[in-house]
Amino acid sequence: MKTEDVVLGILNEKSQTGYDIVEKIKTIFSHFFDGSYGSIYPVLHKLENKGKVTKKIIVQEGKPNKNLYSITESGREEFNKYLRSPVQTEVMKSDFLMRLYHGEYLPEEQIKQIIIEEINRKEQLVEELESQFEVWKEDMSSYQKLCCQIGIESYRSEIEILKKFQGH
Amino acid sequence: MKTEDVVLGILNEKSQTGYDIVEKIKTIFSHFFDGSYGSIYPVLHKLENKGKVTKKIIVQEGKPNKNLYSITESGREEFNKYLRSPVQTEVMKSDFLMRLYHGEYLPEEQIKQIIIEEINRKEQLVEELESQFEVWKEDMSSYQKLCCQIGIESYRSEIEILKKFQGH
DNA sequence: AGGTTCATGTAACTCGTTACATGATTCA
DNA sequence: TGAATCATGTAACGAGTTACATGAACCT
Numbered sequence: 001m002k003t004e005d006v007v008l009g010i011l012n013e014k015s016q017t018g019y020d021i022v023e024k025i026k027t028i029f030s031h032f033f034d035g036s037y038g039s040i041y042p043v044l045h046k047l048e049n050k051g052k053v054t055k056k057i058i059v060q061e062g063k064p065n066k067n068l069y070s071i072t073e074s075g076r077e078e079f080n081k082y083l084r085s086p087v088q089t090e091v092m093k094s095d096f097l098m099r100l101y102h103g104e105y106l107p108e109e110q111i112k113q114i115i116i117e118e119i120n121r122k123e124q125l126v127e128e129l130e131s132q133f134e135v136w137k138e139d140m141s142s143y144q145k146l147c148c149q150i151g152i153e154s155y156r157s158e159i160e161i162l163k164k165f166q167g168h
Numbered sequence: 169m170k171t172e173d174v175v176l177g178i179l180n181e182k183s184q185t186g187y188d189i190v191e192k193i194k195t196i197f198s199h200f201f202d203g204s205y206g207s208i209y210p211v212l213h214k215l216e217n218k219g220k221v222t223k224k225i226i227v228q229e230g231k232p233n234k235n236l237y238s239i240t241e242s243g244r245e246e247f248n249k250y251l252r253s254p255v256q257t258e259v260m261k262s263d264f265l266m267r268l269y270h271g272e273y274l275p276e277e278q279i280k281q282i283i284i285e286e287i288n289r290k291e292q293l294v295e296e297l298e299s300q301f302e303v304w305k306e307d308m309s310s311y312q313k314l315c316c317q318i319g320i321e322s323y324r325s326e327i328e329i330l331k332k333f334q335g336h
Numbered sequence: 337a338g339g340t341t342c343a344t345g346t347a348a349c350t351c352g353t354t355a356c357a358t359g360a361t362t363c364a
Numbered sequence: 365t366g367a368a369t370c371a372t373g374t375a376a377c378g379a380g381t382t383a384c385a386t387g388a389a390c391c392t
Contacts, residue, residue: 001263001381009270019343032265039380062389064343083274087282088263089289095169095256097200097318101310102177106251111311114255121257135364143271144281150265150329157325161318169349187371207352230361232371323382 003043004052005082006033011053013072018044027132028144031125044069052078053091059082112166126155159166171211172220173203173250176243179221183238185211195300196312198276199293199319220246280334287330294323 006029010021018041022140025035044067052075058066071079096118103111133148140148174197178189186209193203212235215221220243226234239247264286271279301316308316 001261001268009266012270012273014250017343018345028249029269032260032262032269033260034261034379034380036342038346038382042380045345053250060343061218063341065345080273081177082272083267086283087267090260090262090264091202092200093169093202094200094257094258096258098169098177098256098379099251099314100318101197101200103314104309105248106178111276117255141272144269146271146333147265147269148176150268150333153329154326157329158322160323161321165314165318185371186373202352205372206352206354208354213373224366228370234371237379288360 001033001082001088003035003039004047004081006035007040007043007047007069008052008079009080010097011069011071012076012079015068017066017068019066021069026127026150028136031129031154032147047075051075097118115162115166119166120160122159122162126152126159129155169201169250169256171203171207172215175208175211175215175249176201176220176239176247176250179237179239179246179318180244181234183224185236186233189236190236195296196304196316199297199322200315215243219243235305283330283334287327290323290327290330294320294327 004124007021010016010024010132012159017025018037021044022040024034025040029035043054051072053069056068056070059066060066067073093143093167096114097113099106100111106114128154131143131150133145133152137145137148174190174193177186178192184192186205190205190208193208197203199318210223212223216223216237219240221237221239224236224238226236228234234242240333264282267274267282268279274282275279299319301313301320305313305316
C-alpha cells in the first residue's frame with residue numbers, strides 16, 4: 001500500500017482538499033495508517049502531475065484559498081488496480097513493547113509507570129475513535145463502520161491484555 | 169525509537185553478528201519492529217564509526233567470515249539514554265484494514281476471502297511466535313517473555329475479533 | 337492576549353526498500 | 365538437482381519527517 005493509493009482511495013469517495021485528507025487520516029484512519037502534511041501535499045502534487053487527480057482552486061472570504069482535488073478516470077483505474085493487488089502484511093512499530101522487552105534495565109516502578117501510561121494512551125484512543133465514529137458515521141459505508149469497530153475492539157483487547165499482565 | 173537504539177539494545181544483551189541481529193528481529197521482534205539486512209548492516213557500520221560498537225572478524229572453516237559486534241561503554245550510555253527518553257506512540261500500518269475500508273468497491277466474495285486470509289495469516293503468526301518462544305525462552309528475561317506473550321495474545325484477540333465480524 | 341482552526345507549501349535531511357552481487361555447505 | 369542456511373554488503377531509488385514560512389478569523 002503506497003500513500004498514493006491511500007490518497008486516491010480517499011478522493012474516490014468524494015473531492016476534497018489536502019487539509020481534509022490529512023484530517024481523515026489523523027482521525028478515522030489513525031489505527032491503520034499514518035500521514036501528515038509533509039507527506040500528503042507532495043503526494044497530491046505528484047498525483048496531479050501524473051494526471052490521476054485534478055485541482056480546482058476555491059477562493060474563500062476570510063479564509064485561505066482551498067485546493068479541491070478530484071480523482072480522474074486514470075486515477076480510478078489506478079485505485080482499482082491497487083484494490084485487486086495482493087494484500088501486504090501488517091507492520092507494527094511499538095516503542096512501548098521495545099521498552100518492556102528491555103524492562104530489566106529499568107527500575108520496576110518505572111516499568112509499572114510505562115504500562116499505566118500505555119493503558120491510558122489506549123483508553124484515550126478508544127474514546128477518540130468512538131467520538132470520531134459518531135462524527136463520520138452518517139457518511140460511512142458498512143465496511144467503513146466495520147473498520148472503525150475493529151479498531152475500537154482491538155484497542156479494548158490490548159487494554160485488557162495489559163491490565164491482565166499488570167500485576168506480573 | 170531509532171533503528172540504532174534497537175540494534176544497541178540487542179547488542180547490550182550479548183555480542184552478535186548482523187545476521188544474528190536480523191534473525192532476532194525477524195522472529196521475536198516481529199510483532200513490534202521491522203528490519204532487514206538492507207537497514208541493519210548500514211546501521212552497524214554507522215554505530216561502528218560513532219564508536220558505539222566494535223567489530224571482531226571471526227574466521228570460520230566452510231562458512232563465510234563473521235563480523236562479531238560488541239557494544240562499547242559509549243554505546244551503553246546511548247542505549248540508557250534511549251531507555252529513559254519518552255515512549256513514542258505506536259504506529260500501525262495495515263493494508264488489510266485499508267482494503268476492508270474500501271470493501272464496497274469489491275465483490276462480497278472477495279472481501280470474505282481477504283478476511284479469511286487475514287485470519288490464516290494471524291493464526292500462522294501465533295504459531296510462529298509460540299515456536300520461537302520455545303526456541304529462545306531459556307535465554308529470556310521475564311520481561312522479554314512477557315513481551316512475547318503480549319504478542320501472542322494480541323494476535324489471538326485480533327483473530328477473535330475478525331471471526332466475530334466474519335458473518336457481518 | 338493567546339490558543340485553535342483553517343489552509344498550503346517546501347527544503348534539507350534521514351531513513352528504508354529493493355535489487356543486485358558473491359559463494360560454500362548442507363539437506364531433501 | 366535444487367532449495368535453504370549461513371554471511372556480508374552496496375547503489376539507486378523512493379519515501380517520510382522535521383522544521384520552517386505565512387496569515388486571517390474566531391473563540392476564551
